[in-house]
Amino acid sequence: MKAEYINPFLESAKIVIEQMIQIRPATGHLGVKDVKFVENYIWIQIGLNGQMNGDIVFGLSEQVAMKIISAMMGGYVISEIDEMGRSAISELGNMISGNASTILFNQGIRVDITPPKVLHSAQSAGFATQKALTIPLIMDGIGELDIQVLIAS
Template structure:
């Protein structure tokens, strides 16, 4: 695991969130932690293949997801995690990862990303506990998005 692997995803997440939700996120402390799926969270898992292999996992509490999608919809109040909410969060993960893969390409790394896999239940996540590079992004008045990089 190399710390520089998280930087393109962090840079991309800040840019995309600022564009689609009109909020400027700030990065927390980079760390290594065990990936633990907790309930009442939405997880977006995106696979990375090519010169980097592994997964990028974006995690956010359901209440944060509702506020984030509301911001993405120009302030329209979203009150439940429905198919539209899931689609918006999945697309956010896709946009962040797509932009990050462009940044990686410009750095000389060729990677492909898989379509986002959204999971709401720890039991359904389907991968074993691992250590991940992680960094939280705090969005004012919205909450925290956790970026976890499991790349080999």
Template sequence: MRVEYINPFVEAAFNVLREVLNVEIKRGELYLKSVSQPVLGVTSIVGLAGDVEGRVLFDMAESTALAIASQMNGEKLASFDDLAKATITELANMITAQAITKLHDLGFQFDLTPPAIFTGDNMQVTDTEIEALIVPIEMKFGKIEINVAIREKN
């Protein structure tokens, strides 16, 4: 993945999460991955188009997703219902949008698709011919793995 894309995503994730959740956030070591990988339970996906093609996945356990949704709504949500789903989707949208804005300032043209959310056990995600950058983020609610796969249109 082009190096200029890395920082905007890391920074945007960090800023947005710290702002909306108001908790301490730690970033793990970044790494690359190319094979199928398990999905933790709740995954929000935002597609990218424009100068590039690709997508961003936000992957977390259901308990983490529920805790985050509760914190963002300011009330304790009992189950992972529509409101919780909408909240996580919005979070994904906010982070991706901020990253895209930063990239736009650097002169890269990106468009994003409306986010979608997947829930369930034992899911895997596979990208063929495109490698993903993994940004692990840890906080007291659990872990979010941001999985960014972007490639240039040749």
């Protein structure tokens, strides 16, 4: 697993988050860890096909997701993640991945992305635990968004 696989997603996430919620995220430490679904967590899963095959998974706690959704909706306070909230957080993952695929294309790597799937812990039964290259983005006053790249080839 190569560290450069995660860089386009990291670069894109910083840009998109700054545009969408006006916060410049800090970068945590790169590592490899098991992707495990835990309670009160949301996962945005996007498939990668082409010269890179696998998944990009964005993981965040429900509390962090609500703060991001609220910021995306102009500060409207939300207390639960409804259909509109799932759509907003899904679109965030889609925008990050779309921009990252453009960065990869400009580096000579062709990759297509699948539409995002938003998963809560209970919905993740079909997702096997596997190792991922991971890096957290730390958003001041909001929390962390984990970027996890699972590349098959």
